[in-house]
Amino acid sequence: MRKLLMIIIVLLVLGGGGGGAYYYFVVMKNTENTEAGEEQGQKEAGKQEHGEEQGHSEFVELDPLILPIVDNSGVSQVVSLVVAIEVPDQSSKDKVKAMSPKLKDAYIQDMYGMLNQQAALKGGVVQVAMIKERLNKITADVMGKDVVGDVLLQVVQQRPI
Template sequence: MKKLLILMAVLLLCGGGIGGYLFMNNDADASIPKDQVASSDSLIEKELHYVELSPLLLPIVDQRGVSQVVSLVVSLEVEDAEMATKVERLSPRLTDAYIQDLYGVLNYKAAMQGGVIQVSEVKRRLSVITHDLMGDGVINDVLLQVVSQRRV
């Protein structure tokens, strides 16, 4: 009886191991639809250019003074070298517009939730500002390379 119980336990463990292996060894389902994957592949085939702007340092001021410092590194994706030079030429205006908008938004905590910056809201605001200044068709995307939030 004891040997039968041990044999059953071994078979149960082996069955569980084989079942776990088969269950976990499946290919992962893509979270991106196939039609979007094809469109992103076409962007890779193009010669895209990226213009990295100088880092933005934004203090968050509350009733007691500066409570946090937020640093951002923004890159802009453009189609070709001509657009890249245009963006580089206008980068001081872009930086100024970014600072003016984000300084107010972060100090009123409109882009924060629970003291944490909402990156999607910041990216959306930067995209709107960029398209307003540069016009449509110049910038493909605004990319946040670094978002750092530090208490003072």
């Protein structure tokens, strides 16, 4: 009788584990795919960029920019930025890659001056919106307005020294 009871308990545990695995891996995955597909469809239907329908975009990620913040007592902080540039097509991507040294130079010159004048700091914290706005302006000046769609800040890290 004990053996029969043990076999029944083992079968119930294995059946419950199998049923749980089926539910988790099959049923839940199907509902996630359905929900994700609906959300993605809604997002794609509603997306517009700068008044135009959004097509396929390419992204060019630049090397990290490391900028010191200098005050009266010397270097007080270091700000690291990782910038990605959104372009509409492959030819624009190639142009941005070719001009990336000039872009980085323009970024460093502008950001170094702005950060050291404390223009982009509020309470000692970097104002990301202001930095992004300036990077967009610099990029449009260097590359032209038709070449670049947007400048994206991937990482903004501020470290005291």
